Amino acid sequence: MKTNSSPILLFVFSLGVCHSTFALWPIPRSLQTGSTLVKLSSGFDIQVNGISKVPQDLQDAISRTKTRLRSDKHQRLVVGRGATDSAALTHAPSLSKLTLSLTPSAGGTVNPIMQEATKDIAKRTESYSLTLPSSNGGIATITASSSLGLFRGLTTFEQLWYDDSTGVTYTYQAPVTITNDSPAFPYRGFMLDTSRNFFAVSDIKRTLDAMSMVKMSQFHWHVTDSQSFPLTVPGFPELAQKGAYSTQEIYSSADVQDIVTYAGTRGIDVLVEIDTPGHTAIISTSHPEHIACAQATPWESFANEPPAGQLRLASAATTNFTASLITSIAKTLPSTLFSTGGDELNVNCYTQDSQTQTDLKASGKTLEQALDTFTQATHGALKAIGKTPVVWEEMALEHNVTLSNQTVVMVWISSQNAAAVAAKGLRLVHGPSDFFYLDCGAGEWIGNDPTANSWCDPFKSWQKAYTFDPLANLTAKEIPLVLGGEQLLWAEQSSPQNLDSIVWPRAAASAEIFWTGAKLPDGSAVNVLSALPRLHDLRFRMVQRGINAIALQPQWCALRDGACNID
Ligand SMILES: *[C@@H]1O[C@H](CO)[C@@H](O)[C@H](O)[C@H]1NC(C)=O
Numbered sequence: 001m002k003t004n005s006s007p008i009l010l011f012v013f014s015l016g017v018c019h020s021t022f023a024l025w026p027i028p029r030s031l032q033t034g035s036t037l038v039k040l041s042s043g044f045d046i047q048v049n050g051i052s053k054v055p056q057d058l059q060d061a062i063s064r065t066k067t068r069l070r071s072d073k074h075q076r077l078v079v080g081r082g083a084t085d086s087a088a089l090t091h092a093p094s095l096s097k098l099t100l101s102l103t104p105s106a107g108g109t110v111n112p113i114m115q116e117a118t119k120d121i122a123k124r125t126e127s128y129s130l131t132l133p134s135s136n137g138g139i140a141t142i143t144a145s146s147s148l149g150l151f152r153g154l155t156t157f158e159q160l161w162y163d164d165s166t167g168v169t170y171t172y173q174a175p176v177t178i179t180n181d182s183p184a185f186p187y188r189g190f191m192l193d194t195s196r197n198f199f200a201v202s203d204i205k206r207t208l209d210a211m212s213m214v215k216m217s218q219f220h221w222h223v224t225d226s227q228s229f230p231l232t233v234p235g236f237p238e239l240a241q242k243g244a245y246s247t248q249e250i251y252s253s254a255d256v257q258d259i260v261t262y263a264g265t266r267g268i269d270v271l272v273e274i275d276t277p278g279h280t281a282i283i284s285t286s287h288p289e290h291i292a293c294a295q296a297t298p299w300e301s302f303a304n305e306p307p308a309g310q311l312r313l314a315s316a317a318t319t320n321f322t323a324s325l326i327t328s329i330a331k332t333l334p335s336t337l338f339s340t341g342g343d344e345l346n347v348n349c350y351t352q353d354s355q356t357q358t359d360l361k362a363s364g365k366t367l368e369q370a371l372d373t374f375t376q377a378t379h380g381a382l383k384a385i386g387k388t389p390v391v392w393e394e395m396a397l398e399h400n401v402t403l404s405n406q407t408v409v410m411v412w413i414s415s416q417n418a419a420a421v422a423a424k425g426l427r428l429v430h431g432p433s434d435f436f437y438l439d440c441g442a443g444e445w446i447g448n449d450p451t452a453n454s455w456c457d458p459f460k461s462w463q464k465a466y467t468f469d470p471l472a473n474l475t476a477k478e479i480p481l482v483l484g485g486e487q488l489l490w491a492e493q494s495s496p497q498n499l500d501s502i503v504w505p506r507a508a509a510s511a512e513i514f515w516t517g518a519k520l521p522d523g524s525a526v527n528v529l530s531a532l533p534r535l536h537d538l539r540f541r542m543v544q545r546g547i548n549a550i551a552l553q554p555q556w557c558a559l560r561d562g563a564c565n566i567d
């Protein structure tokens with residue numbers, strides 16, 4: 001008989017449901033909770049204690065938190081939803097206030113959140129502590145030594161609250177104590193490609209909102225590629241005028257500042273990438289003199305995807321043009337990081353390009369030596385304006401290019417390549433296609449190949465991403481070289497219409513891996529079983545906030561933790 005109704009089994013089942021932990025995502029690295037229901041009092045307020053001048057972006061963040069505590073209307077994921085708590089809430093204690101204050105080391109002053117979030121990746125302070133008492137009329141606290149830490153604490157605080165369906169806002173696991181929660185890795189990112197298809201500023205802002213909910217710190221903006229050049233670069237307006245899909249599909253300089261400010265005030269640094277010398281075919285529309293094998297056919301002989309075209313890296317004029325282009329945009333950006341790309345260089349394109357061959361002959365250099373000269377020029381120009389170069393892994397592993405030890409290398413081809421990058425003593429960010437590519441598994445997009453799959457099949461589920469180990473096969477000495485990681489959306493088959501659904505809640509998986517690290521607050525290893533109910537909760541909360549995050553399971557399962565697992 002399958003329906004065993006022994007009292008012992010029933011007890012175990014209900015205990016499991018009651019013990020579903022808070023739906024915090026990423027889960028804090030230290031967390032203690034009780035089981036008392038606490039309501040938000042009608043006069044609830046958030047106050048800042050002992051900070052001489054509260055930065056405007058911190059004031060704005062506090063206002064947003066106050067609004068969301070009332071507007072989220074997110075009901076607990078249990079059978080009967082919020083209504084199951086209504087009766088018990090009648091006599092529940094209420095919270096009167098949340099105070100934000102600085103640790104003594106901060107000396108009473110803070111910088112704006114944006115200033116903290118855009119600091120050198122190795123120098124950001126995100127840690128905070130949080131308490132929420134279960135006494136009636138109690139006061140919750142968040143303390144941190146920076147505005148960014150206070151902001152991360154506010155983000156956690158927002159995730160503690162639920163709606164009971166009659167308008168009562170409450171938390172159900174008071175008292176709560178979080179001590180010095182801080183990220184395991186500083187780089188917790190998401191990459192968006194806005195060249196294959198265009199995304200409006202509003203789509204990017206909605207994505208930044210979702211990233212901020214899961215304490216991501218880095219938006220990697222792969223803004224240009226071979227198909228379109230949607231970016232206005234000061235001094236180079238012709239690139240977008242001739243290279244964008246339309247005049248409507250261009251990020252103006254004002255749009256760029258709008259995006260980096262929106263991100264920065266939400267704790268996110270923007271790493272802009274101008275991919276070079278490959279992935280640049282579109283530049284031929286305004287500067288044919290700088291592009292080799294522009295739209296050469298068959299494209300398969302000259303590039304990894306159509307259209308073919310790469311910067312003439314052996315040309316002094318092209319090198320100068322590229323260095324000027326990169327510094328012109330980089331110097332308008334607050335981030336210290338800037339990516340010069342460097343993936344998928346096609347050698348045949350240069351072999352077939354008579355000008356490149358002439359340039360190589362004149363200089364007496366091999367193609368690899370010319371690539372080194374080109375890279376020294378672009379990276380040297382970036383360093384001259386105080387920026388740290390970022391490159392794709394081929395620059396470190398496949399080419400003979402000298403990279404300064406400050407360079408950040410993005411590992412994308414395979415997770416197994418991270419160890420080789422670390423062995424060279426270079427800092428790295430994990431973005432491996434075998435775990436973190438969000439576009440895999442959607443079929444081939446090449447037009448006349450009806451039966452093929454995507455090159456990186458299969459689809460990378462949230463569970464797959466969640467099992468990623470950032471420290472696999474690294475020595476203790478190499479571990480500090482790991483800055484973190486990111487999930488990535490290449491947009492050949494994406495557009496604003498599927499942006500939210502292809503990214504969320506999947507991309508939250510790496511946000512937790514790189515914030516929480518290998519262990520849950522109780523010391524056990526992170527695992528998909530305990531992550532699932534919290535990820536459901538995050539997804540429902542995202543939907544409340546206008547992010548079209550997709551369901552992970554039937555709602556029946558989301559309301560019954562564990563009931564849809566395999567025994
Ligand atoms: C490009 O060339 C011009 C003229 O020779 C020079 O003034 C400028 O500094 C060069 N720019 C870069 C980034 O090398």
Ligand SMILES: *[C@@H]1O[C@H](CO)[C@@H](O)[C@H](O)[C@H]1NC(C)=O
Pocket residue numbers: 368398399400
């Ligand atoms: C890189 O340089 C080494 C030593 O100079 C040489 O043996 C190797 O062939 C070069 N690799 C490429 C791809 O040019």
Ligand SMILES: *[C@@H]1O[C@H](CO)[C@@H](O)[C@H](O)[C@H]1NC(C)=O
Pocket residue numbers: 405406
């Ligand atoms: C890079 O090298 C310099 C000089 O050798 C050294 O001082 C610095 O600590 C190194 N940086 C990294 C990130 O290894």
Ligand SMILES: *[C@@H]1O[C@H](CO)[C@@H](O)[C@H](O)[C@H]1NC(C)=O
Pocket residue numbers: 415416417418419472473
């Ligand atoms: C780590 O090493 C093992 C054994 O060589 C290998 O099977 C695995 O794929 C490696 N993982 C990564 C992420 O490098």
